[in-house]
Amino acid sequence: xxxxxxxxxxxxxxxxxxxxxxxxxxxxxxxxxxxxxxxxxxxxxxxxxxxxxxxxxxxxxxxxxxxxxxxxxxxxxxxxxxxxxxxxxxxxxxxxxxxxxxxxxxxxxxxxxxxxxxxxxxxxxxxxxxxxxxxxxxxxxxxxxxxxxxxxxxxxxxxxxxxxxxxxxxxxxxxxxxxxxxxxxxxxxxxxxxxxxxxxxxxxxxxxxxxxxxxxxxxxxxxxxxxxxxxxxxxxxxxxxxxxxxxxxxxxxxxxxxxxxxxxxxxxxxxxxxxxxxxxxxxxxxxxxxxxxxxxxxxxxxxxxxxxxxxxxxxxxxxxxxxxxxxxxxxxxxxxxxxxxxxxxxxxxxxxxxxxxxxxxxxxxxxxxxxxxxxxxxxxxxxxxxxxxxxxxxxxxxxxxxxxxxxxxxxxxxxxxxxxxxxxxxxxxxxxxxxxxxxxxxxxxxxxxxxxxxxxxxxxxxxxxxxxxxxxxxxxxxxxx
Numbered sequence: 001x002x003x004x005x006x007x008x009x010x011x012x013x014x015x016x017x018x019x020x021x022x023x024x025x026x027x028x029x030x031x032x033x034x035x036x037x038x039x040x041x042x043x044x045x046x047x048x049x050x051x052x053x054x055x056x057x058x059x060x061x062x063x064x065x066x067x068x069x070x071x072x073x074x075x076x077x078x079x080x081x082x083x084x085x086x087x088x089x090x091x092x093x094x095x096x097x098x099x100x101x102x103x104x105x106x107x108x109x110x111x112x113x114x115x116x117x118x119x120x121x122x123x124x125x126x127x128x129x130x131x132x133x134x135x136x137x138x139x140x141x142x143x144x145x146x147x148x149x150x151x152x153x154x155x156x157x158x159x160x161x162x163x164x165x166x167x168x169x170x171x172x173x174x175x176x177x178x179x180x181x182x183x184x185x186x187x188x189x190x191x192x193x194x195x196x197x198x199x200x201x202x203x204x205x206x207x208x209x210x211x212x213x214x215x216x217x218x219x220x221x222x223x224x225x226x227x228x229x230x231x232x233x234x235x236x237x238x239x240x241x242x243x244x245x246x247x248x249x250x251x252x253x254x255x256x257x258x259x260x261x262x263x264x265x266x267x268x269x270x271x272x273x274x275x276x277x278x279x280x281x282x283x284x285x286x287x288x289x290x291x292x293x294x295x296x297x298x299x300x301x302x303x304x305x306x307x308x309x310x311x312x313x314x315x316x317x318x319x320x321x322x323x324x325x326x327x328x329x330x331x332x333x334x335x336x337x338x339x340x341x342x343x344x345x346x347x348x349x350x351x352x353x354x355x356x357x358x359x360x361x362x363x364x365x366x367x368x369x370x371x372x373x374x375x376x377x378x379x380x381x382x383x384x385x386x387x388x389x390x391x392x393x394x395x396x397x398x399x400x401x402x403x404x405x406x407x408x409x410x411x412x413x414x415x416x417x418x419x420x421x422x423x424x425x426x427x428x429x430x431x432x433x434x435x436x437x438x439x440x441x442x443x444x445x446x447x448x449x450x451x452x453x454x455x456x457x458x459x460x461x462x463x464x465x466x467x468x469x470x471x472x473x474x475x476x477x478x479x480x481x
Contacts, residue, residue, distance in 0.1 A: 007457065013342045035144075035175055035176075039140055042184045043133040043137055043184050043187050045477060050130075058189045058192075059115040059135075060116075060129050061074070061109070063120040063129065066116055067124050072108050082105050086314075087102045088301060088309070099302065099304070107198060109189075110192055111190070112237065114231055115193055132187045134390075135192050135196070137184060139196050142202075146203045147170075147431075150206045154396070154431070156213075162168040163441065171414065173373040174381065177426070181476075191420055194235075194236050196235045197232045198232075198423045200231040201228075201232045203429070204228035204243075205242075205399075207228065208222060209396055212436065219270040222271040227277075230278020230279060234278055235470040236424070241407050242298050245406055246399045246403070246404050249398040249399045275295060293385075298313075299313060306408075311358050319405065319414060319415070320357065320415070323414065326352050326357065330417040331364065334365040336471070338364045346363060347471070348364075363472060364419055369428060373461055397432070
């Protein structure tokens with residue numbers, strides 16, 4: 001009798017577990033469908049029909065060129081413009097492709113080649129060309145899946161007893177954050193490069209986290225990670241900061257472990273070989289365009305406005321130390337603007353000029369206002385007191401902290417502050433947020449009043465994150481019209 005009762009009890013428990021998992025998957029599917037509708041709606045101005053923005057050059061144009069065996073665009077430069085003293089001067093009364101490069105009488109695209117390579121392969125194999133907006137939405141979904149993989153791997157390796165809602169909270173906050181919604185809202189060439197670059201960085205990070213937590217597969221995982229980082233560089237060159245910071249972190253912590261030194265060299269080689277191959281492809285692409293391995297065509301770009309042409313192109317002021325105070329203000333202190341309708345926020349498009357220094361701002365204010373959930377990354381230094389005692393974890397967390405910081409520092413020197421740059425450095429910060437929340441919750445979960453207070457605070461912060469994200473998404477959508 002006891003055995004029968006025990007058997008029925010175990011079956012009931014298994015049945016409840018199955019029903020619980022089914023409910024979770026139904027909830028995830030429902031929320032994912034809603035998120036996809038939101039992304040596509042913002043991308044298409046809620047017409048739900050992808051349309052190419054004709055005023056911009058795009059990767060489809062470069063893909064057609066690649067498919068035809070050339071690296072310059074098929075669109076000819078206006079002959080009257082070529083007769084001018086400086087064909088890239090936007091004040092000339094002749095049509096031009098903005099932000100393209102004019103070199104030796106031909107147009108070149110200034111963005112990384114990989115998105116166009118992917119398009120060219122599909123075009124050659126199937127004859128199909130897809131709109132920029134669809135590529136952006138797919139890339140955004142890929143970023144979410146990659147972040148989920150990173151958090152799942154870290155949880156299983158180091159925080160096995162942490163509640164599952166924490167990773168769900170972080171993933172949802174990331175999905176509805178301003179950078180994600182802004183990227184979805186403007187289906188232009190810049191965003192395709194940025195989203196795909198961010199996707200490759202996150203997917204590369206997922207493989208390196210997996211390799212470090214599954215040591216017997218470390219070299220194989222790092223080889224894939226190196227290739228994915230190389231793909232990110234072929235989308236946006238400065239994303240090379242990420243593999244650089246990772247290999248420095250790996251070197252620092254591995255060489256402190258005498259038993260790890262031999263494994264370090266093997267793993268480093270597995271990582272660096274595919275990465276180097278993709279870097280070589282970028283250099284080859286530069287040479288094929290301009291006859292110089294390190295020339296990217298910056299001084300031959302066609303700016304949209306004459307003053308930006310003079311400052312950025314003619315005077316080569318794209319990177320200056322004088323930009324740092326102004327960009328620090330833009331990224332960390334600036335407030336959004338209030339429209340003529342009281343209480344309605346918008347993110348500004350403007351320029352700040354101080355003496356001979358000029359920086360452009362596009363939909364940028366303090367990152368802690370644009371993405372309030374990032375405030376949860378600030379207690380990160382306190383986390384080190386309770387971190388798992390593991391050199392693998394030390395590498396992961398150092399990489400996730402230092403790589404975004406290094407990229408932020410680079411952006412402070414840059415002449416442009418735009419919302420799309422947030423996708424270059426914020427995604428890995430969500431890994432730090434997750435680790436912070438796990439540690440904080442472990443400290444307060446036995447205190448009922450404090451844990452409830454923490455939950456209320458997180459809900460308010462999540463709501464603020466969604467509201468500010470929607471403001472940014474709608475600002476981008478309106479700006480696109």
